[in-house]
Amino acid sequence: PQPSVIDAFSLFGVPRQPWLDPEALKATFRSLSVTAHPDRFHNLAEPEREEASQRFGQLNTAYNCLRETKTRLQHLLQLERGTKPRDVQSFPDDLMSLFSEVSNLCRQVDGFLAEKERATSPLLKVKFVEQGMAWTDALGALLKKIAARRGTVDGELKAMNRPWEAAPSIGSPERQQALPLARLEELYRDTSYLTRWTGQIQERIVQLAL
16 A cells, blocks of 8 residues: 555554444444544643644544545555556446436526526416425435335445455455455445436425425
8 A cells, every 4th residue: 555545444454355234333433533523632731742743733634534435445445556547448247328318408407497597477486386396306206216226235345345354454465356346336436426416406406405
């Protein structure tokens, strides 16, 4: 691993692995935050206060990295390989259908929102409110489909903890060969797309509610 990369797993005292329990991670963060908070060191000299503030900042950064599946997998791949995953623009075949569904629905909602913005008649505005509720329902149904796919990904990530538990120790030349890093990168890309689409849909739900 690159020396400049801070191991967030090590900072939290948890093993390197694809899946981490969110509630356990949150509890660990709260416990560490109590002991590392800069307010505990306000009576110390300036250098010690700066060091405490830096440690607390690293702790927050590590938590934000580990609690999100996308950033956790990216970080894990970088730690194990020494480099970040490459940017790939092509979609996996099994996500192409879902991508088309998201793209088409978002495009239709954008057209509706533009038309709604141009409306001035009170009667038309009432009609647009009713239509907006229908579009919101459609977006909500698509969110559930994406959530189901993310649940499948999470299930596979949980199962992938076992190879990490059984892998040779960190630094061993046999470690990379023993880990399913290629499949982990595929799941990282799946998660990246699913996260992006979730954000796009949620943004339009908010716009429909205005």
